[in-house]
Amino acid sequence: DQQVKQNSPSLSVQEGRISILNCDYTNSMFDYFLWYKKYPAEGPTFLISISSIKDKNEDGRFTVFLNKSAKHLSLHIVPSQPGDSAVYFCAASANAGNMLTFGGGTRLMVKP
Amino acid sequence: NAGVMQNPRHLVRRRGQEARLRCSPMKGHSHVYWYRQLPEEGLKFMVYLQKENIIDESGMPKERFSAEFPKEGPSILRIQQVVRGDSAAYFCASCLLGRNTEAFFGQGTRLTVV
Numbered sequence: 001d002q003q004v005k006q007n008s009p010s011l012s013v014q015e016g017r018i019s020i021l022n023c024d025y026t027n028s029m030f031d032y033f034l035w036y037k038k039y040p041a042e043g044p045t046f047l048i049s050i051s052s053i054k055d056k057n058e059d060g061r062f063t064v065f066l067n068k069s070a071k072h073l074s075l076h077i078v079p080s081q082p083g084d085s086a087v088y089f090c091a092a093s094a095n096a097g098n099m100l101t102f103g104g105g106t107r108l109m110v111k112p
Numbered sequence: 113n114a115g116v117m118q119n120p121r122h123l124v125r126r127r128g129q130e131a132r133l134r135c136s137p138m139k140g141h142s143h144v145y146w147y148r149q150l151p152e153e154g155l156k157f158m159v160y161l162q163k164e165n166i167i168d169e170s171g172m173p174k175e176r177f178s179a180e181f182p183k184e185g186p187s188i189l190r191i192q193q194v195v196r197g198d199s200a201a202y203f204c205a206s207c208l209l210g211r212n213t214e215a216f217f218g219q220g221t222r223l224t225v226v
Contacts, residue, residue: 043219100215
């Protein structure tokens with residue numbers, strides 16, 4: 001029973017264009033959402049987060065959008081750069097505690 | 113200000129041996145998570161600990177796996193009598209006490225069972 005799903009296992013984008021990574025969740029108790037980026041043979045690194053009281057959070061080239069009614073969030077990267085090529089995980093936590101539930105990841109490839 | 117430190121980075125064990133994975137959280141962090149990533153899969157939650165207390169172990173296999181986070185020293189994930197299916201990358205993350213804080217991950221331990 002996957003509570004957090006990333007339905008696109010991979011995404012290929014041209015350098016300079018927008019990358020949009022999607023994430024869906026089923027648990028209505030989730031109220032905090034995070035995106036992590038992972039390079040091969042390294043641990044995930046935190047990228048950006050959003051609380052359920054907001055619908056948008058922006059940090060430089062990265063923007064996360066949250067649609068609570070659709071139980072959907074997305075990460076926009078613009079402009080995309082080759083160094084953004086990595087696996088991106090979305091994660092969520094519920095008000096019961098800090099435990100993070102991760103999606104399966106989306107591999108982003110940004111072509112020069 | 114060191115990040116989350118995991119050791120060893122790579123661990124090879126024969127079937128039936130024990131594997132011990134260590135995690136030192138970031139300074140000031142009192143909570144530790146362990147996650148496992150099987151080949152071609154996402155991160156799966158295993159256990160969530162604070163010092164001397166297991167908060168949530170719902171993701172831990174019922175047998176052969178145990179975890180601790182003592183008052184002094186690193187958190188330890190212990191796998192007894194390893195099998196080939198235990199081969200995976202094991203990631204530790206730490207966070208501050210409290211809600212809505214991001215967890216910081218270590219670089220992981222890649223366990224290979226031969």
